[in-house]
Amino acid sequence: xxxxxxxxxxxxxxxxxxxxxxxxxxxxxxxxxxxxxxxxxxxxxxxxxxxxxxxxxxxxxxxxxxxxxxxxxxxxxxxxxxxxxxxxxxxxxxxxxxxxxxxxxxxxxxxxxxxxxxxxxxxxxxxxxxxxxxxxxxxxxxxxxxxxxxxxxxxxxxxxxxxxxxxxxxxxxxxxxxxxxxxxxxxxxxxxxxxxxxxxxxxxxxxxxxxxxxxxxxxxxxxxxxxxxxxxxxxxxxxxxxxxxxxxxxxxxxxxxxxxxxxxxxxxxxxxxxxxxxxxxxxxxxxxxxxxxxxxxxxxxxxxxxxxxxxxxxxxxxxxxxxxxxxxxxxxxxxxxxxxxxxxxxxxxxxxxxxxxxxxxxxxxxxxxxxxxxxxxxxxxxxxxxxxxxxxxxxxxxxxxxxxxxxxxxxxxxxxxxxxxxxxxxxxxxxx
Numbered sequence: 001x002x003x004x005x006x007x008x009x010x011x012x013x014x015x016x017x018x019x020x021x022x023x024x025x026x027x028x029x030x031x032x033x034x035x036x037x038x039x040x041x042x043x044x045x046x047x048x049x050x051x052x053x054x055x056x057x058x059x060x061x062x063x064x065x066x067x068x069x070x071x072x073x074x075x076x077x078x079x080x081x082x083x084x085x086x087x088x089x090x091x092x093x094x095x096x097x098x099x100x101x102x103x104x105x106x107x108x109x110x111x112x113x114x115x116x117x118x119x120x121x122x123x124x125x126x127x128x129x130x131x132x133x134x135x136x137x138x139x140x141x142x143x144x145x146x147x148x149x150x151x152x153x154x155x156x157x158x159x160x161x162x163x164x165x166x167x168x169x170x171x172x173x174x175x176x177x178x179x180x181x182x183x184x185x186x187x188x189x190x191x192x193x194x195x196x197x198x199x200x201x202x203x204x205x206x207x208x209x210x211x212x213x214x215x216x217x218x219x220x221x222x223x224x225x226x227x228x229x230x231x232x233x234x235x236x237x238x239x240x241x242x243x244x245x246x247x248x249x250x251x252x253x254x255x256x257x258x259x260x261x262x263x264x265x266x267x268x269x270x271x272x273x274x275x276x277x278x279x280x281x282x283x284x285x286x287x288x289x290x291x292x293x294x295x296x297x298x299x300x301x302x303x304x305x306x307x308x309x310x311x312x313x314x315x316x317x318x319x320x321x322x323x324x325x326x327x328x329x330x331x332x333x334x335x336x337x338x339x340x341x342x343x344x345x346x347x348x349x350x351x352x353x354x355x356x357x358x359x360x361x362x363x364x365x366x367x368x369x370x371x372x373x374x375x376x377x378x379x380x381x382x383x384x385x386x387x388x389x390x391x392x393x394x395x396x397x398x399x400x401x402x403x404x405x406x407x408x409x410x411x412x413x414x415x416x417x418x419x420x421x422x423x424x425x426x427x428x429x430x431x432x
Contacts, residue, residue: 018115
């Protein structure tokens with residue numbers, strides 16, 4: 001992938017998987033020491049990519065502490081999924097925090113600096129060398145925006161104090177992690193990394209005997225990716241099963257038109273929820289709802305926005321998605337909106353809501369296979385990483401596309417960070 005600085009000291013390096021939903025970091029200290037995943041929040045090896053700016057203090061909360069502060073209705077600003085802003089116009093627009101306009105470079109920077117500090121506290125020394133994960137495409141179909149996104153992330157890592165920065169595609173990192181458990185036999189593998197914001201695919205030759213190779217470009221046959229991930233699955237479920245209870249599809253105005261859909265899409269997109277909390281948005285929404293013909297439903301929508309509870313709703317939707325990955329049915333309790341309000345969902349409804357996304361994913365996978373110049377039945381190993389790969393329909397499609405392959409999905413949330421540290425060890429420390 002891309003290297004932004006020259007090699008630094010040869011003592012320690014780290015890999016950081018800054019994800020849309022969760023983040024991990026792993027440390028490498030040379031060939032005589034194993035790669036170590038860092039506990040980034042108490043004993044947890046993953047931390048939710050969330051941040052909370054309390055109104056009364058200058059302190060900033062991260063991860064589960066940020067979520068807890070928001071759920072407890074503490075006064076302040078809560079944000080999540082801010083990685084999806086990279087490469088978009090929102091990076092330049094910024095957002096209002098505590099009455100002041102704040103750039104997203106600073107917001108993401110707070111989070112990355114916190115991760116770096118935790119890694120250094122764990123290691124007991126400064127860490128200057130990092131391999132940072134990145135999706136194959138930050139932005140679909142826009143090479144300029146894609147380069148801008150990587151440049152923005154590089155600047156953020158530099159501001160956080162890293163001196164030597166290298167980028168690696170996330171699915172390639174997951175492949176490096178898996179290679180540590182393999183024997184010497186070469187296997188043709190596809191890595192399917194379906195995270196919170198993007199889905200990325202790599203086809204490459206893997207073998208335990210390749211771990212010490214300084215360059216792996218000849219083993220990488222194809223990379224492909226698309227800006228579809230767990231957040232999009234949440235949005236689809238939200239629009240299918242939740243938003244109708246808030247008035248989506250109801251009538252509006254004297255001519256019996258359908259209620260405008262924009263507020264429902266905004267409330268179902270994590271990166272847009274925060275913009276619903278401005279005075280103007282609340283005022284415009286209230287005026288819109290004044291012409292609703294089913295205020296019993298649309299007043300629920302207004303309540304969520306006025307009470308700034310959009311992220312609570314989306315957390316429940318995400319939890320429903322997770323439940324439907326292991327159960328045929330799920331019940332979401334929306335008593336925080338209205339006493340006794342519940343949403344009943346089933347897996348069939350959920351899978352129906354994903355039809356467009358699943359079709360796009362299959363197209364990208366097929367593209368990757370064609371680019372690699374291989375046949376699907378030649379693929380001997382499928383490595384699944386990222387939370388989205390737990391969805392049953394994703395696993396069914398995987399088995400149908402690659403009928404001869406072994407499926408490996410044991411380390412969905414940590415394999416990328418671990419693999420990035422493997423790459424950091426090889427690149428900065430000259431070891432495996």
